[in-house]
Amino acid sequence: MSSYGLEIISREQxxxxxxxxxxxxxxxxxxxxxxxPVLYALLDEDVVFRTAPGTKLVAAALNRDVVFEVDSFxxxxxxxxxxxxxxxxxxxVAPDEVARVESLGLESWAGEVRDRVVRIxxxxxxxxxxxxxxxxxx
Amino acid sequence: MSSYGLEIISREQxxxxxxxxxxxxxxxxxxxxxxxPVLYALLDEDVVFRTAPGTKLVAAALNRDVVFEVDSFxxxxxxxxxxxxxxxxxxxVAPDEVARVESLGLESWAGEVRDRVVRIxxxxxxxxxxxxxxxxxx
Numbered sequence: 549m550s551s552y553g554l555e556i557i558s559r560e561q562x563x564x565x566x567x568x569x570x571x572x573x574x575x576x577x578x579x580x581x582x583x584x585p586v587l588y589a590l591l592d593e594d595v596v597f598r599t600a601p602g603t604k605l606v607a608a609a610l611n612r613d614v615v616f617e618v619d620s621f622x623x624x625x626x627x628x629x630x631x632x633x634x635x636x637x638x639x640x641v642a643p644d645e646v647a648r649v650e651s652l653g654l655e656s657w658a659g660e661v662r663d664r665v666v667r668i669x670x671x672x673x674x675x676x677x678x679x680x681x682x683x684x685x686x
Numbered sequence: 687m688s689s690y691g692l693e694i695i696s697r698e699q700x701x702x703x704x705x706x707x708x709x710x711x712x713x714x715x716x717x718x719x720x721x722x723p724v725l726y727a728l729l730d731e732d733v734v735f736r737t738a739p740g741t742k743l744v745a746a747a748l749n750r751d752v753v754f755e756v757d758s759f760x761x762x763x764x765x766x767x768x769x770x771x772x773x774x775x776x777x778x779v780a781p782d783e784v785a786r787v788e789s790l791g792l793e794s795w796a797g798e799v800r801d802r803v804v805r806i807x808x809x810x811x812x813x814x815x816x817x818x819x820x821x822x823x824x
Contacts, residue, residue, distance in 0.1 A: 554741070554796045571759050575713035575721050583713050583721070583755035585768045603692070617721035621709050626797055630723045658692045658816050659764055678796050 557675030562631045565618070565675065566590060571657075572597075572618035574637070574668070576608040584609075588616070589652040593670050595633050596640070596649050598656035598663040606664060609637040616668050621678075631675035633668060640665040695813030700769045703756070703813065704728060709795075710735075710756035712775070712806070714746040722747075726754070727790040731808050733771050734778070734787050736794035736801040744802060747775040754806050759816075769813035771806060778803040 557565070566572075567590060574597070575583045584605045586597035595616045599605050614637045621628030640646055649665045656663045695703070704710075705728060712735070713721045722743045724735035733754045737743050752775045759766030778784055787803045794801045 570761055571757075573711060573713075573721065573755060573757070575711075575715070575719070575753065575755075577713070577715040577719040581713070581715040581751070581753050581772065582770055583711065583753050583768075585757045585759060585766065587761070613719070615713065615719050615721050617711060617713075619709075619711070619723045621723060621795070623708055623725070626793075628723065628795070630721075632720055634719065655764075657759070657766070 553679055554676045555679045557629060557631065557677050559673050562673045562675040563590070563593065565629055565631055566595070566633070569618050569620060572616055574605065574609060575615040575617060576612060577615060578612050580608055582608055585657050587655050587657050588618075589649070589654045591649060591652070591667060594635070595668040595670065596652070596654065596665060598654055598665055600656065600658065600663050606666070609666065610639055612637060614668060627678055629675060629677040631673070633670050634672040635669045636671070637666050637668050640667050691817055692814045693817045695767060695769065695815050697811050700811045700813040701728070701731065703767055703769055704733070704771070707756050707758060710754055712743065712747060713753040713755060714750060715753060716750050718746055720746055723795050725793050725795050726756075727787075727792045729787060729790070729805060732773070733806040733808065734790070734792065734803060736792055736803055738794065738796065738801050744804070747804065748777055750775060752806060765816055767813060767815040769811070771808050772810040773807045774809070775804050775806050778805050
């Protein structure tokens with residue numbers, strides 16, 4: 549147990565790990581705070597997701613600083629990682645950008661049809677990995 | 687698709703759902719924001735977790751407002767839920783309370799031995815479930 553610990557993940561590795569998952573969480577850190585699951589994709593170096601107009605997430609997150617988080621953890625092997633993307637959430641309205649997001653085949657978490665497309669402009673990307681006996685066997 | 691949507695979960699159901707998982711996330715919403723995975727348990731109506739002294743999580747979260755979030759989502763069936771527990775993070779130092787947490791068999795995310803025990807005093811508990819065609823078949 550004593551050899552477990554946390555290791556910093558490089559920015560490049562963070563993006564590779566973000567690409568392995570589909571469900572992440574958006575933490576709204578100002579105003580009325582909350583954490584909302586999202587189905588997401590990467591658009592260049594930004595995280596994009598879809599959500600319905602009028603939702604708590606849209607009201608709380610748009611044009612505010614948010615933290616997007618995604619992780620994966622194996623409770624048996626006790627290995628895992630977590631990545632944070634800090635930035636401002638902005639609605640994507642330009643038709644060419646909306647079309648690019650459409651091409652990603654992204655769905656919204658709650659499956660809404662009339663949805664809005666949100667981008668988190670990545671300002672700071674950081675990640676940590678649990679390393680230890682179990683992890684070093686791989 | 688049009689019948690999908692979000693349904694509010696009762697406080698009682700939120701606690702039942704929290705009890706079904708082991709990994710959640712703590713979002714620090716003031717100071718330097720960040721989202722940290724934790725292995726957690728319930729101590730009465732509070733969320734408790736262990737973490738090492740000197741970690742970013744301890745420095746960022748203690749005696750501050752945080753949002754604990756846990757969710758489960760099936761990307762194929764498109765069903766899932768998410769629960770938020772809003773409250774202040776406090777270190778547990780009273781020996782009898784530490785002993786109660788010890789009895790829960792709780793580990794820290796990064797497997798540290800010399801750890802600290804943190805409680806999130808639940809002030810507000812809320813939850814949402816994705817409901818739709820797939821969900822109503824159950």
